[in-house]
Amino acid sequence: MINRNFQPFRVEQFLSETEHGVVFNFSESGVHPMSLQGLVELAGIDLDALLTTMIDYPQVNGKQSLRDTIAGLYPGASADGVLVTVGATEANTLVANTLLEPGDNVVCFRPTYEQISGNAANLGNEVRWVDLIESGGWAIDAEALERAVDDRTRIIHVVNPNNPTGRILTEADRARIVSAAERVGAWIVSDEVYAGTEREGDTETPSFWGSTDRVLVVNSISKAYGLPGLRLGWLVGPEDIIQHCWRRHEYASIAASMLSMELADKALAEPARSKLKARARRLIRTGFDVLTEELARHQGVFSVVPPQASAMSFVRFNLPIASEAFSMRLLREKDVLVIPGSRFGVENHFRFSSALPEDHLRNGLAKLNDLTGDILNGR
Ligand SMILES: Cc1ncc(COP(=O)(O)O)c(C=O)c1O
The missing domain is CATH 3.40.640.10 (Type I PLP-dependent aspartate aminotransferase-like (Major domain))
Known part of the structure; x- marks a missing residue:
């Protein structure tokens, strides 16, 4: 019938089953994506020439x-x-x-x-x-x-x-x-x-x-x-x-x-390539500072080895809940998505992507902190 020895791609399975429609999506690994219009402007693309492309x-x-x-x-x-x-x-x-x-x-x-x-x-x-x-x-x-x-x-x-x-x-x-x-x-x-x-x-x-x-x-x-x-x-x-x-x-x-x-x-x-990388680095740098500031609100719960690159942080947490259950509660109760460490074979962690517009990031992190408070209070 089907090959039962197949091993699913556990991170991508988690993402494709959960990410669509979520309000605070902190599960992506890249920076906030560009729009087509943004790319056209940044790279100086001649739209008339593009429209002649044979499909x-x-x-x-x-x-x-x-x-x-x-x-x-x-x-x-x-x-x-x-x-x-x-x-x-x-x-x-x-x-x-x-x-x-x-x-x-x-x-x-x-x-x-x-x-x-x-x-x-x-x-x-x-x-x-x-x-x-x-x-x-x-x-x-x-x-x-x-x-x-x-x-x-x-x-x-x-x-x-x-x-x-x-x-x-x-x-x-x-x-x-x-x-x-x-x-x-x-x-x-x-x-x-x-x-x-x-x-x-x-x-x-x-x-x-x-x-x-x-x-x-x-x-x-x-x-x-x-x-x-x-x-x-x-x-x-x-x-x-x-x-x-x-x-x-x-x-x-x-x-x-x-x-x-x-x-x-x-x-x-060039120069589009350098401009795109500069945009990514800008988003990554401010995003990480906001993340560490917000995670410090619950002393002793969260710690992270600062990432040297990428939009992601692999955050360790000290809470009486498994990473999969933590992520699912966060999704169901707060409409916030992070990836459980279990999907990478490491417990007591989640992966958080912070290269996003600041207001959105702070609002979602406030919800993560709400759930953390609930768990610490036994709820
Ligand atoms: C390390 C790594 N390689 C490859 C991919 C897949 O990327 P692409 O969108 O280029 O297929 C990802 C996506 O998260 C990734 O993290």
């Missing part, structure tokens, strides 16, 4: 000029080493389908965005988790990484900056990951969708591209550029591997949409 099947691996622009972001990459996909989501799925063979294992860090791991599990591959250390600011446990990687490791999956912690890998951590991968000939699959959302400075998180031969980089315009509804992402890698991914892309989606490619081309060209 034909686009070039399947991605419009040439868009692939040229993307390749230009990665020193030494060629346009033939770029595949344009339906979001980073499709890119991640293609990578798992392309690289993994029976008996291979995949090494992932927890908590993370569990897409490569979920795909790997559904393909029947072993997933080896390396727990990040919260007391060290969600640092990598170097010894655990060494123990996890062996000669059947095909992929070391990295989300950098990470979802849900917002942590950016240190130079030393990057070097450890490269050396572990090189030791066994594994691929580093680096999901870099949050590069460009740095909270503490304007230096973009360095890509893994160029750090060793076996690297595949995944990215999209969903997060740092605030354009998730265009569903436009990409994969960068060695040309032969990109060709193999392209063959799977023909099965999965044929191509990203023509209009999305047109608009992505404009959004990624």
Whole structure:
């Protein structure tokens, strides 16, 4: 009938079942999205020219000029080493389908965005988790990484900056990951969708591209550029591997949409690209300050390792309630949505996205504080 061994994508399942129609949606991972009009104005798009776009099947691996622009972001990459996909989501799925063979294992860090791991599990591959250390600011446990990687490791999956912690890998951590991968000939699959959302400075998180031969980089315009509804992402890698991914892309989606490619081309060209990143960083910085101020109203209940990037904070709470029950009460009683830590395999946490207009953020946080008061008072 159906494949009962299927493992759902637990974060995305939670989101797609709860997020529509909620008044205070703090579950998104990107910044407040742009309107089409906002993008047209910011990028100086010629609307008359846009209206002449033929709604034909686009070039399947991605419009040439868009692939040229993307390749230009990665020193030494060629346009033939770029595949344009339906979001980073499709890119991640293609990578798992392309690289993994029976008996291979995949090494992932927890908590993370569990897409490569979920795909790997559904393909029947072993997933080896390396727990990040919260007391060290969600640092990598170097010894655990060494123990996890062996000669059947095909992929070391990295989300950098990470979802849900917002942590950016240190130079030393990057070097450890490269050396572990090189030791066994594994691929580093680096999901870099949050590069460009740095909270503490304007230096973009360095890509893994160029750090060793076996690297595949995944990215999209969903997060740092605030354009998730265009569903436009990409994969960068060695040309032969990109060709193999392209063959799977023909099965999965044929191509990203023509209009999305047109608009992505404009959004990624300078100066639009820098302006979009500056907008994201602005929203992220004020949003985080409001979040910490509001969470301080209940002393000793909430704590958070400040995210170095992204709109998200992975907030620890000290309340007598499980994270799933906390999120569901918040949704049902207060019309506020956050993602329970359980969806990332970590209890007593929730993921909160704060890169939103300030009034809306404060009003929703007041409701979260109301529920916190109720729980503390045994209600
Ligand atoms: C780390 C990570 N990768 C990929 C995605 C999917 O993004 P896209 O909208 O580009 O498909 C997300 C979305 O939350 C994410 O957090």
